Amino acid sequence: MGDTEFLKAVAIRVLWALIALLIALGGAGIVATMNHVPGTDAREELTWAGDAQVVPVLDGATVQLEALADGVDRLATTARGALTQMSAGDTAGLGDTVNEGTTRLTSVRQVADELEAALAGVPFTGDEWALRLSAGVHERYGQLEGTAGLTRGLEDDWAAFTGRALDAAHLSGLLARHDEETAAAAKEGSAGKYKAALAGLDASDATVAEARGLRDRLAKTTDVATLTDWLDRNAGYDAALRTLYGALVTSDGRVTAEVKKAFEGEQAVRAQLPGDTRGLVVIMSDIAQGGLNQAVISIEEARGSLARALEVQQQLRDGGAIAPPE
Numbered sequence: 344m345g346d347t348e349f350l351k352a353v354a355i356r357v358l359w360a361l362i363a364l365l366i367a368l369g370g371a372g373i374v375a376t377m378n379h380v381p382g383t384d385a386r387e388e389l390t391w392a393g394d395a396q397v398v399p400v401l402d403g404a405t406v407q408l409e410a411l412a413d414g415v416d417r418l419a420t421t422a423r424g425a426l427t428q429m430s431a432g433d434t435a436g437l438g439d440t441v442n443e444g445t446t447r448l449t450s451v452r453q454v455a456d457e458l459e460a461a462l463a464g465v466p467f468t469g470d471e472w473a474l475r476l477s478a479g480v481h482e483r484y485g486q487l488e489g490t491a492g493l494t495r496g497l498e499d500d501w502a503a504f505t506g507r508a509l510d511a512a513h514l515s516g517l518l519a520r521h522d523e524e525t526a527a528a529a530k531e532g533s534a535g536k537y538k539a540a541l542a543g544l545d546a547s548d549a550t551v552a553e554a555r556g557l558r559d560r561l562a563k564t565t566d567v568a569t570l571t572d573w574l575d576r577n578a579g580y581d582a583a584l585r586t587l588y589g590a591l592v593t594s595d596g597r598v599t600a601e602v603k604k605a606f607e608g609e610q611a612v613r614a615q616l617p618g619d620t621r622g623l624v625v626i627m628s629d630i631a632q633g634g635l636n637q638a639v640i641s642i643e644e645a646r647g648s649l650a651r652a653l654e655v656q657q658q659l660r661d662g663g664a665i666a667p668p669e
Contacts, residue, residue, distance in 0.1 A: 389474075390475060390476055390477045390480075392475075393466075393467045393475035393476045393477075393480075394476060394477050394480045396466060396467075397465055397466060397467060397468075397476060397480055397484070398480060398483075400461065400464070400465050401465070401480070401483050401484060401487060401660075402660070403461060404458060404461045404462055404465075404487050405487065405653075405656050405657070405660060407454060407457055407458040407461060408458060408487065408490055408649070408652065408653055408656060409653060410454050411451065411454045411455055411458060411490075411494065411649060412646070412649040412650055412652075412653050414447060414450050414451040414454055415451055415494060415497075415642065415645050415646045415649055416646055416650075417447050418444060418447045418448055418451055418497075418501075418642055418646075419639070419642045419643055419646045421440060421443050421444040421447055422444060422501075422504060422638065422639045422642050423639060424440055425437060425440040425441060425444060425504070425508055425635075426635055426636070426639050428440060429507075429508060429511050429627050429628075429630065429635065431624060431627070434511065434512040434515045434516070437508055437511070437512050438509075438512065440508075441504075441505050441508050441509070444501060444504075444505075445501065445505065448497060448498065448501050451494055451497065452494070452497075452498065455491065455494045455495075458487075458490070458491055459491045462484070462487055462488050462491055465484055468481070468484055479659070479662070482659060483656065483659045483660065486652065486655055486656055486659060487652075487656060489652070490648075490649065490652040490656075493645050493648045493649055493652065494645050494649075496641065497641065497642060497645060500637075500638040500641040500642065501638065501642075503635075503637075503638050504635055504638035504639070507630060507635045507638075508635070510557060510560075510561060510630065511627050511630045513557065514554060514557055514558075514561075514570070514626070514630070515623065515627065517550055517553055517554040517557070518554065518573070518577075518623060518626075520550050521547055521550040521551060521554065521577060522577075524543060524544075524546045524547040524550060525543075525544070525547045525577070525580070525581055525584070527543050528540045528541075528542075528543030528544045528546075528547060528584065529584060531543055532584065532587070532588050532591075535596060537588040537589075537591045537592045537596070538588075538592060540584070540588045541585060541588050541589065541592070544581055544584060544585050544588070547581045548578075548581060551574055551577065551578045551581065554574055555574060558570050558571060558574065561630060565629055565630055566629050567629065568629075569622065569625045569626050569629055570626045570629065573617070573622050573623075573626060576612075576615055576616055576617070577616065579612050579615070580609075580612045580613060580615075580616055582612075583605070583608050583609040583611075583612040583613070584609060586605045586608060586609070587602070587605040587606055587608070587609045589605075590602045590604075590605040591605075
């Protein structure tokens, strides 16, 4: 082989080596490119279009989340106000407060439904989300999706709250009515109208019976010891008055030994009656502890969860700005 042919052979080998090297480098470049997972910062140009479409929807949902948090916060304030009114025995404005809370709850439910509908319409959130969305945007969606159900169950809690509030108001009204009826009967007796006094005590007995029925229903979830004692003492006084007026009817108004005995019994029972309305306050508190506190706690828990979710969402939003493709 001549020098010329030898050089040609070497040149061909070198050329083939270079070609092989270029092919290897090109293949490595393709593999490296394919190893960039869509949805990561390595290939933002692959997810930018999807992110640009989804982020405005998530921003709108975040605004709805803020509105939902505000609504639950106002509901919590209303619930605490109703609980305070009940514990203090202030039933005059309790009905208005309960109605206000019901209106607020309706608004909360509406905003929650709107938030769920908005999240249901977010595109590119299926199993293949990584082909269309960046990880940060998908994390925002997932966190928002978890907030949609935070207010579920508040309707049941508020219904229980409302039922207890109305029971407390009804009970307070019954006890007040009983006192008025017994006082009216005693006034008739003081005027010597003993038969009229006995008729008046019939109304007192009916009111106590109604209050006892309410007491029995509350006893399933409430400590009714104070209420029972209140009813027993007042019913006992009604019975003592009935005995006294019955004896006076029998004696035709004359003071007999039976009348004296009945009078002493009335005085003894009267001394056991509560001297003020503090017992009513205790009764209202007992009712509140039988379910109302739990309803308020549930609302407060939803409020706290929404506040935390909103804080996280705002952090994700602030740290997830989309860079335009190069």
